[in-house]
Amino acid sequence: MNIEQYMHSVGRQARAASRAIARADSNAKNQALRAIATAIRRDAGVLLAANADDLAAAGAAGLEAALLDRLTLSAKGLAAMAEGVEQVAALDDPVGEISGLKFRPSGIQVGRMRVPLGVVGIIYEARPNVTADAAALCLKSGNAAILRGGSEAICSNRAIAALVHEGLASAGLPPTAVQVVETTDRAAVGHLISMREHVDVIVPRGGKSLISRLLAESRVPMIQHLDGNCHVFIDDDADPEKALQIVENSKTQRYGTCNTAESLLLARSLAVELLPAIAAMLIEKGVEIRGCPETLDLVVAARPASDADYATEFLAPIISVKVVAGIDEAIEHINRYGSHHTDAIVSENYTSAMRFLREVDSASVMVNASTRFADGFEYGLGAEIGISTDKIHARGPVGLEGLTSQKWIVLGNGEVRS
């Protein structure tokens, strides 16, 4: 069996299993999830041993330290993995929810029912914990999953998959509902993103280069996440105290996350009063400031910002700063340079707040809150399969609902169309 035949066989099995998992009741799905969590705790030693094999191979291959770090499972990490799976079991089942049922003049009653997408392909890199996490979310939302993790984590992923299969079987569900691609052949990804007949959506979890490549080649719809070039705009009518705290939290709480602010826009009327204090706070935390000419006048330590800086997701203690005339320039700047991820205004002005909410074309738009809140857990989704920067299907943090669709249902009493 060559790689194409193998992937199509995986796809066919996933499609067949998707029917069973779609009609499984909440109880069976939750039973499977709890059994998986129990098995992860019971077999922690087995999982750590499999992970040690991956780490040894990765070490011998000279993989860089950051990658080794992401690849490493720990006893504590496994406990968190099991707990994560149990948390998904505790979430409401999105499948079967009926909404909007209304009688029509013809006599029929029309509404919508939430249904699984079918087969979800997850493509990810070194982190083996994604295997359990993604399997749990797909299972709970009634989807079959094909998981294609990084080749460096193949032993860990196989070991986790064995426990997922055990959990599925114990609840009377087909183990093929969650399949880990059993080959490190890179061509597997190419087939996975081309099998429209077997795969309904691709969710990539990884760096921008992975996602850009998949996006260019995928024939299957993707829930994709590209840049997080997030802004905080301090409006003319900002509360200075809130402005300082929101900039501090948005920029400095964590530097490497996609919802970290990378750019600060400041209304001219407040610049002299506010920018020096904000800059002092940032500089004290070790953040490099790259600013416009007005910023440079007010902040001695700032360096000039290039046009490219305003379009950059630094993922580092660097921030671009621009003094703007007001909300019009701010909105235009954000829609032009931003990545449509998350942007916040600090303002006490009702009209400015409403305009910002309406006119900023981003997945999350905030008033007087830190951009760091853009997160499935903070939004109350209970879990997150990813954050979408796309507009079709799902925007922003994607939870269980993002792995479902809605079909129309019609309840009649023998009505016909006239």
Add this chain to the structure above:
Amino acid sequence: MNIEQYMHSVGRQARAASRAIARADSNAKNQALRAIATAIRRDAGVLLAANADDLAAAGAAGLEAALLDRLTLSAKGLAAMAEGVEQVAALDDPVGEISGLKFRPSGIQVGRMRVPLGVVGIIYEARPNVTADAAALCLKSGNAAILRGGSEAICSNRAIAALVHEGLASAGLPPTAVQVVETTDRAAVGHLISMREHVDVIVPRGGKSLISRLLAESRVPMIQHLDGNCHVFIDDDADPEKALQIVENSKTQRYGTCNTAESLLLARSLAVELLPAIAAMLIEKGVEIRGCPETLDLVVAARPASDADYATEFLAPIISVKVVAGIDEAIEHINRYGSHHTDAIVSENYTSAMRFLREVDSASVMVNASTRFADGFEYGLGAEIGISTDKIHARGPVGLEGLTSQKWIVLGNGEVRS
């Protein structure tokens, strides 16, 4: 300017106009729509003259009669076109609707706001009325539109577009919010479906061959509609009277529509009692029956059905018929041979009805109602840009809401993440 430069210029203008149209208030959009309707009525003569030019060229080129028929505008058709635009003006504006605002433990309030998709590309064939119809739906939903109609309708489409531009300008909106591609060069379509940076979604309106080709090549997400191979399943516990009426209406009300039933499944326990009467009704209406061996035993005039017949959208007075053991076989048959468009069960049994609703994987699933109800107007959407047989983003009849997305909004009071 070559065709690629031209299409990218159209795309850039659409993107720029999409910002203005997205923030336009309902009043301005409705004013533009009413002005367009008025202009269509006022310039009916101009439109008919432009259409006559298209018809003359098409006649000289020897186009087939069916195509000429679709291309033809009439005084009555123009009146309906103007009325259709006014009906869109009367619909609720979907843009800006805020839903689900809830306080989170962190103190922030999280909800969603409905927003336009941005730029919609419509690719269609001969019918010039799609130009006004699609322009109205895109405008009302706050999207910019790029309309690429069939080359045989170019004069009609240009004339309609001129009135759309006039209407937009009269309401202070940018005329470039609706652009008709001003070239009959076929390469225009290839560029339109590749400009991810300028186009957010493609809506094809046309035959299956057009859509299959676009689907294979498009780099932009599509709201697509392929086959409508719809089923009526008569369950063991069906009311015979409802069964007869629903089959009659589903199959024979119109033969050429995508929500017409193409296949009848009948529970074995009812076959002897019901099938002869249903067959007699169909045969009297001139419908050819292609059946399974049991059907042939009961219906003398029936011909044998091939496996391919069960997978075929006939769009003609032909129906495939199969006697099945019961609901399990029916659901399996529908999910295997159907096109996930619209399928109906006739049953008085609660459990069968609920199982059918849940387990049939189609955009519209019905109980005791004619498949012919699968339609945006019958569902109360007020208008329909198309019917999606896809699962991502939108399923089934797509109205204004299908041309929008939802972004997250966060209302805070200075909250930061801890």
